[in-house]
Amino acid sequence: MKKKALFLFLATMAISGCTRKDNQIIEQNPVPEVAAIKERRCASYDVLQQSLLADPSLAGRMARIEQLTADVQKNKSLYRLLPNGTIEIPVVVNVLYRTAAQNVSQAQIQxxxxxxxxxxxxxxxxxPIFDSLRASVGIRFSLKNVVRKSxxxxxWGTNDAMKKSAQGGINPTTPDSVLNLWVVGAMTGGVIGYAQFPGGPAATDGVVxxxxxxxxxGTAASPFNVGRTATHEIGHWLNLRHxxxxxxxxxxxVDDTPLHDAANFGCPTYxxxxxxxxxxxEMTMNYMDYSDDACMAMFTKxxxxxxxxxxxxxxxxxGFAH
Structure with a gap:
C-alpha cells in the first residue's frame, strides 16, 4: 500500500485527457483483445503544462484541496464531516454533432x-483479495437537461474548445452546481475522454x-460500450488519480490501492x-486503471x-453538497 505524498501530483497532473478500451470482472475467462482497437492514452501532462501557464494560481488551489483531502484521510475523526447519505449530482449533457450518428439519442444519454x-x-x-476494499460511493446522477448544437x-482536441460557444462549442451550465458532460465526435490523438479536476476554472469545468x-x-462501440469512460473521467472530476x-x-x-507498474490495457489475466x-x-479492475470497460468493476474505500x-x-x- 502506498504512503501519501501530498503535492507530487502537481508536477505531473491536473487535468486528465484519456483514451481507453469493454462489466463484471471475469477472472477465469478474460475478454480477448480486439484487433485494431485504439488503447487508452492520456494527454494529462501536456494539458497540465498549458493550464499552469494559463493560470499560475491553479497549483495553489489544487494544493489547498489536496491538503484538505489529506487531513480527512489521515484523521478518522474528520470522517464525520463527510456527506452522510447520497449526494445527488444534476447533469447537463452538451451534444456537439456533425453527423446524425454523433447526435446521440435521449435513450443513449439515459x-x-x-x-x-x-x-x-x-x-x-x-x-476475493479485493472484496473487503470495494466501496459503494453513495453518489447518484440525474439528468437535468440536454443541449444540442450542430x-x-x-x-476536437483537448484545448476545451467544445466548452466555449465562441469557439463553436457550448458554454457550461452553472458548473458550480451542475456536472456538465460534453459529447463530441472524433477527437484528435486517439483521445476518447478527459476531465477537469477540482480547482480548475468554472468556465471549462466538466467532462468530455x-x-x-x-x-x-446506440453509437457506443465495444470495448467502450459499458459506460466506464464516463465513470473513469468523473472519478478524475472528483479528484481521483490514475x-x-x-x-x-x-x-x-490513496492508501488501499496497490502499487502498479503502469497502466493496464485490455483484460489482464488475474x-x-x-x-x-x-x-x-495489481487492481486491474479498478475504474481508475485503463482496462477495458467490461473488465472494470470497483472503486475502493x-x-x-x-x-x-x-x-x-x-x-x-x-456546491453539489447542498
Missing part, C-alpha cells in the same frame, strides 16, 4: 446516467467524452502482479473517501 448510478453504487464481484468541426464511448447503446500515479510505481494518493515493491497483485472530501467546504465540489 443509458449513460444509468451506468453511472450503477457503477457508483453497486458492489460488483471482484477477486457543428462543422471534424475533430467521444460519442462512440458514451452510454451503453491508479498507477502517472509514473512507474507511482502514487495515486492475478496480474506488479514488479513494484512487494510485487502486489480510500477512493470513496477522497471523492467525498471534494464536497466539503474548500474541496472544490462543495
Amino acid at each position: 443509458s449513460q446516467i444509468d451506468a453511472l448510478n450503477a457503477d457508483y453504487n453497486t458492489l460488483y464481484t471482484v477477486p 457543428t462543422t468541426k471534424t475533430s 467524452i467521444a460519442y462512440d464511448c458514451f452510454g451503453t447503446i 491508479i498507477w500515479g502517472d509514473a512507474t510505481c507511482g502514487n495515486d494518493l 492475478p496480474h502482479r506488479s514488479t513494484c515493491t512487494g510485487t502486489p497483485i 480510500g477512493q470513496k473517501t477522497r471523492m467525498l472530501a471534494t464536497f466539503l467546504t474548500g474541496g472544490g465540489r462543495n
